[in-house]
Amino acid sequence: MPQPSWFNRLSIFAGLAFLYLPIVVLVVYSFNASRLVTVWGGFSTEWYAAAINNQSIVEGAKISFLVAATSATFATALGSLAAIVAVRIRRFRGHHIFNGMLVAPMVMPEVVMGVSMLLMFVTLGIDRGPVTITLAHATFTMCFAAVVMQSRLAELDPSLEEAARDLGCPPFLAFVKVAVPNMLPAFVSAWLLSFTLSLDDLVLSSFTTGPGASTLPMKIYSQIKFGVTPEVNAISTIILGVVVFGLVASRIVSRPSAKSTVAV
Amino acid sequence: MQSKPNLGRRALVLVPYVWLAIFFLTPFLLVLAISLSSVRVGMPPYEPLYAWQGSLLSIRLNLENFIFVLGENTYLFAYLTSLKVAAISTALMLAIAYPLAYGIANCSPHSRSFLVFLVIVPFWSSMLIRVYAWMSILRNDGLLNSLLLHVGVISEPLRIMNTETAIYIGIVYTYLPFMVLPIYANLSAGDRTLIEAARDLGCSRMAAFWRVTFPLSLRGVAAGCALVFIPVIGEFVVPDLLGGADTQMIGRTIWIEFFNNRDWPVASAVTVLLLVILVIPIVLFQTRLSRTPT
Numbered sequence: 001m002p003q004p005s006w007f008n009r010l011s012i013f014a015g016l017a018f019l020y021l022p023i024v025v026l027v028v029y030s031f032n033a034s035r036l037v038t039v040w041g042g043f044s045t046e047w048y049a050a051a052i053n054n055q056s057i058v059e060g061a062k063i064s065f066l067v068a069a070t071s072a073t074f075a076t077a078l079g080s081l082a083a084i085v086a087v088r089i090r091r092f093r094g095h096h097i098f099n100g101m102l103v104a105p106m107v108m109p110e111v112v113m114g115v116s117m118l119l120m121f122v123t124l125g126i127d128r129g130p131v132t133i134t135l136a137h138a139t140f141t142m143c144f145a146a147v148v149m150q151s152r153l154a155e156l157d158p159s160l161e162e163a164a165r166d167l168g169c170p171p172f173l174a175f176v177k178v179a180v181p182n183m184l185p186a187f188v189s190a191w192l193l194s195f196t197l198s199l200d201d202l203v204l205s206s207f208t209t210g211p212g213a214s215t216l217p218m219k220i221y222s223q224i225k226f227g228v229t230p231e232v233n234a235i236s237t238i239i240l241g242v243v244v245f246g247l248v249a250s251r252i253v254s255r256p257s258a259k260s261t262v263a264v
Numbered sequence: 265m266q267s268k269p270n271l272g273r274r275a276l277v278l279v280p281y282v283w284l285a286i287f288f289l290t291p292f293l294l295v296l297a298i299s300l301s302s303v304r305v306g307m308p309p310y311e312p313l314y315a316w317q318g319s320l321l322s323i324r325l326n327l328e329n330f331i332f333v334l335g336e337n338t339y340l341f342a343y344l345t346s347l348k349v350a351a352i353s354t355a356l357m358l359a360i361a362y363p364l365a366y367g368i369a370n371c372s373p374h375s376r377s378f379l380v381f382l383v384i385v386p387f388w389s390s391m392l393i394r395v396y397a398w399m400s401i402l403r404n405d406g407l408l409n410s411l412l413l414h415v416g417v418i419s420e421p422l423r424i425m426n427t428e429t430a431i432y433i434g435i436v437y438t439y440l441p442f443m444v445l446p447i448y449a450n451l452s453a454g455d456r457t458l459i460e461a462a463r464d465l466g467c468s469r470m471a472a473f474w475r476v477t478f479p480l481s482l483r484g485v486a487a488g489c490a491l492v493f494i495p496v497i498g499e500f501v502v503p504d505l506l507g508g509a510d511t512q513m514i515g516r517t518i519w520i521e522f523f524n525n526r527d528w529p530v531a532s533a534v535t536v537l538l539l540v541i542l543v544i545p546i547v548l549f550q551t552r553l554s555r556t557p558t
Binding site: 003004005007008009010011012014015016018019020022023025026029036078079081082084085089092094097098101102103104105106107108109110111112113115116117118119120122123135136138139142146172193196199200202203206207217220221224225228232233236239240243244247251 | 272273276277279280281283284285287288289290291292294295298307308360361363364366367368370371379381382383384385386388389390391392393394396397398399400401403405407437440441444490491494495497498499500501505515518519522523528531532535538539542546549
């Protein structure tokens, strides 16, 4: 068993402190009664009340959730298909282009994807709004969903499906009855990942939206362009809370299933 | 599974393939086409590339946008700044991420999974929010300055916000998990007995690390570098919110061209040139990735 040295402990501590201190500061100051960022004016939840009563923010949040839920569903479906193609079929005509298209959106700067989608929607004369944002998000997040599904598919024991086939199950049915149930936790994580990525996105949404449809990040962005306000801290804390809750929940959900896979 | 391709299989390939072709590949071809067009008043705000004159198809490819972009110092400067910022922040991230990933890989399996979880949480939470968190810390009257002033380390507030330093802090902060995770994955999959063998043969701890562990982890390092270097070149949010007017990165230039200047053919040319710059690291990354055994 390896033992972490003092240097290992120090690196972990310093690294995690760097990752978390700014978030802690943000959360703490969301409860600040003072409007000034550096002055502590006592504990208060007034900024939360202000955020929840801000009609424009609530409207943005509604659009964001709707877009994220829809695009994540598309992304999970498309990403799963892409993962099955990449892991199980592997070689077919044009598989190089396919694999390239599956990796590229993950490293492609969002500005580039945003620009190209904007130009396509404009050229085709499609009205831009929540629908076009959803299409753009589904395309961008399906690649992440595919990565999650691919790693799960690659881990699956092929002998299980072979056994099913040997017992007379047709290949497709063997896949549906053996592989798919084992992939359920991966479906959940792929959906959650796509959902969060969509919920976070500013750049792609800004390029693919039309008049009147502003997502939550777009609203936050236009607010913080003018400076720091405790109200944005409150909104941010709520979003962080939702994300952390989702992550902890998915960790708990995926745990027992990991055991059951071993038991199978 | 080596059976003959059948109809179901073909349909399976086609659905994601066609989706990506329509929503990912076609838009890029359009950008390329529009970069060869010229600006006009109206919607869409560019001239079509081809025209039918009776039975004569005439195609006009206008290279003026590229000549303009390449001749303009502001664009050239933005490309170079983006490459510089991406290179320096990749190096900074490597310096922070490697010890962190190495430390986690040396922990017991139970604490490992918890520590990896802790690294992943910020990656899942909104990038915009994480950049915003630094805004209130780095401002002239922000938390860092008031802390340093209070302690007496400085007598005047440091100007960090709206400088290149702020961009580095923001980028390193937001992209760090992308660097940590591939390096950690590589280190934790490594064979421990190799290090033990080196130690048994009289290698010091340091020498064992530099001669065994580090060379074997280079693939993870390469993956991490590619995952941060490529997107950082086109980064928009961090330079826009934390950077100043003197550090113009290409992602922000494109944004401004599209939303403020409305000269789409020139903006497309800027985008195409950015893609040309990106193609080299992307191809390197992909060949490396496909060589990695899964």
